[in-house]
Amino acid sequence: MNPIETKQQYSDYVDKKSPNSPILKNCFNAFWVGGLICTIGQLIMDFCKYQGMDETSSSTVVSIVLIAISAILTGLNIFNKIGKFAGAGSLIPITGFANSIVSPAIEYKSEGYVMGVGGKMFTVAGPVLVFGISASVIIGIIAVLFTA
Amino acid sequence: MDFIKSIDLMGLLRCFVVGGIICIIGQILIDKTKLTPARILVIFVTTGAVLGGLGIYKYLIDFAGAGATVPLLGFGANLAKGALQEVQTSGLLGAFVGGVKASAGGIAAAVFFGYLASLIAKPKIKKQ
Numbered sequence: 001m002n003p004i005e006t007k008q009q010y011s012d013y014v015d016k017k018s019p020n021s022p023i024l025k026n027c028f029n030a031f032w033v034g035g036l037i038c039t040i041g042q043l044i045m046d047f048c049k050y051q052g053m054d055e056t057s058s059s060t061v062v063s064i065v066l067i068a069i070s071a072i073l074t075g076l077n078i079f080n081k082i083g084k085f086a087g088a089g090s091l092i093p094i095t096g097f098a099n100s101i102v103s104p105a106i107e108y109k110s111e112g113y114v115m116g117v118g119g120k121m122f123t124v125a126g127p128v129l130v131f132g133i134s135a136s137v138i139i140g141i142i143a144v145l146f147t148a
Numbered sequence: 149m150d151f152i153k154s155i156d157l158m159g160l161l162r163c164f165v166v167g168g169i170i171c172i173i174g175q176i177l178i179d180k181t182k183l184t185p186a187r188i189l190v191i192f193v194t195t196g197a198v199l200g201g202l203g204i205y206k207y208l209i210d211f212a213g214a215g216a217t218v219p220l221l222g223f224g225a226n227l228a229k230g231a232l233q234e235v236q237t238s239g240l241l242g243a244f245v246g247g248v249k250a251s252a253g254g255i256a257a258a259v260f261f262g263y264l265a266s267l268i269a270k271p272k273i274k275k276q
Contacts, residue, residue, distance in 0.1 A: 023179045026175050026178075026179055027175045030174065031169070033171070034168050034171025035163075035167045035171070038166070038167025038212075038214050039164045039167070039215075041167075041214035042163040043155070043160070056250075060254065061253075062218065063254035066218065067254060067257040071262060072265075077272055091171075091189070092170060092192060092219045092220055092221075093167070094223060096220070097189065097254075098257075098261070100189065102258075102262040102265045102266075105262040105263060106265055106271050109271055117262075117263060117266045121262050121263075123186075127189075128189045128193050128220070129255070131190045131193060132193040132197055133247055135193075135197035135201075136201075136228050136231040136248075137244055137247060139228045140235050140240075140242060140244070140246060141243045142201070144235055144239060147235070
């Protein structure tokens with residue numbers, strides 16, 4: 001075959017050689033696992049409301065419980081397996097955010113608790129917080145300007 | 149148990165379907181683009197914050213409950229909602245305080261449980 005000279009040729013070559021990811025199957029798995037995680041969240045939420053909690057507190061309890069479950073499953077190395085199977089199904093819910101913090105925290109333990117666990121914890125979650133919080137501050141400032 | 153009887157099955161179904169569809173969008177981004185998971189999470193949170201800031205996302209929350217709040221879009225929308233609410237009571241200060249305040253439970257839980265898990269769990273040896 002022709003030698004690879006340009007980036008485009010290389011990219012075509014990689015596309016040809018790499019297996020087609022079965023996108024339909026991936027989407028189906030993401031759909032039902034993601035849906036199931038949200039449904040578990042809804043059940044926790046309904047239970048909190050049933051116990052007389054308000055909407056905001058119930059929603060916070062849902063996040064905390066789902067994060068705790070993801071932390072346990074990550075620690076037991078089960079979350080990885082779910083993640084491989086479900087893809088975005090476990091990444092996009094709050095469980096993925098939790099996993100992105102817990103997983104490096106465990107992985108970089110050997111580099112020490114301060115710079116290893118404490119520092120590496122935010123490798124993925126850091127950007128999420130930076131952009132999420134910045135967006136909320138900008139939205140708040142816009143709201144102040146428009147109401148003034 | 150009364151709680152089991154009180155569960156709204158149609159609500160659960162709406163939650164399942166909407167939560168699932170949001171994850172499908174994420175899966176398409178993973179499969180069809182070369183975006184890393186970190187970028188996808190950032191896109192979801194920022195999109196959620198914008199939708200929340202524009203007041204659109206609350207309709208999805210009314211419709212799907214946890215199906216809209218559990219995905220990271222909901223985390224973003226919650227940050228924006230917190231900032232907007234706090235602005236009404238404390239003005240410009242609220243823009244800085246509100247977002248994190250509304251999401252504090254989730255952020256603190258993730259940090260705390262992450263630290264706790266690192267104390268207990270052993271790092272796995274990566275098999276290549």
